[in-house]
Amino acid sequence: MNKTAILALMSCASLALGGCAAAQKSLIATASEAPQLAKVTSSQRDLIYLPPPPAPVPIAVYSFTDQTGQLKPSENIQSLSRAVTQGGTSILIKALRDAGNGNWFTVVERERLDNLLKERQIIREMRQRYLGEPETPSNVLPSLLFAGILLEGGIVGYDSNTQTGGLGARFLGIGGNMQWRQNTVTISLRAISVKTGEVLGNVTTSKTVASVAVNANIFKFVAFDELAEGEVGISANEPMQIATQAAIEKAVYALVLEGAQPGARQLWNFADRTAGDKLLGEYQDEKARALSQAWRDAAPADRRRERNRKQARTLTPPTSVQTVRPATAQASVPKAARP
DSSP states (O other), rough: OOHHHHHHHHHHHHHHHHHHHHHHHHHHHOOOOOOOOOOHHHHHHHHHSSSSSSEEEEESSOOOOOOOBBBBBOOOOOOBBBBSSSOOHHHHHHHHHGGGGGTTEEEEOTTTTTHHHEEEEEHHHHHHHHHHHSSSSTTTTTOOOOOOOOEEEEEEEEEEEEEEEEEEEEEEEEEEEEEEEEEEEEEEEEEEETOOOEEEEEEEEEEEEEEEEEEEEEEEEEEETTEEEEEEEEEEEOOOOHHHHHHHHHHHHHHHHHSSSSTTTTOOOOOSHHHHHHHHHHHHHHHHHHHHHHHHOHHHEEEEHHHHHHHHHHHHOOOOOOOOOOOOOOOOOOOHHHH
16 A cells, blocks of 8 residues: 555544544533533422521531442442432531521531631631730630531431333334333431430431433344344433432421421421411321321231221220129028027
């Protein structure tokens, strides 16, 4: 092969690679999106429109971590990535700030308290060195705000493939199929009194994470020596971070309503009692539906046992008990024989 042919082949290869690179950039630009603010979930919307309390509640969060220890499932290789997000504390703080459009809680920083204390110490040292102040005035560096309620908990469950399924059909080499699976993430959140250490409220929420894949293909001889083959497919996976965020936001929403329940354990109330009572009624209906669903999902034996237990509680005991003494047998004695 002469040099002219080699140069022609190299030029064609360069043009082909350049065309592939341009096409790749065009595809990336089409599929990519510009940076934007995070989308508002339905649970976040409910948090934002919560009626505010009479005054914000000071609250602290030290950590809200992944307590499952689960790794991301992989079919071929061992993955060291975590199945759920490790930023649960940041998500919880954001949810607390969203409650009542920022009017429900005064969140104090505790996750990176060491950094905050170091920065305050730098301010004291700089003022002492350059201004000669033995102590920093309180109006320049006031004391840290303390919280009366501490929030604890975490991501306590991640169950993969809780439900799986699929559907497919093929006829004369033309077919398609659909596959789907469902995972579940569970959140536990509790409020603790800083003064006494008592657990004031505890809620548990869960969120399903769905994944769906649809494929269609053809593998068919259209002539004696001509084969038609093609495949197309698309998949959609719900982001785990969005699902975890929605579950945490629902936990904060439920904790607010649990603490507003009238009674001896009421923690706070709504400034607008009418709007608050409406939300409390809807929350009670939601809890009743969850209990009814658990009743329907129970085994027949469990339902029968619970029904008998309820019937036993409804039976009222008699108000008075009459004691019937057995009759005493007396021998018949003739009058003449009596003394």
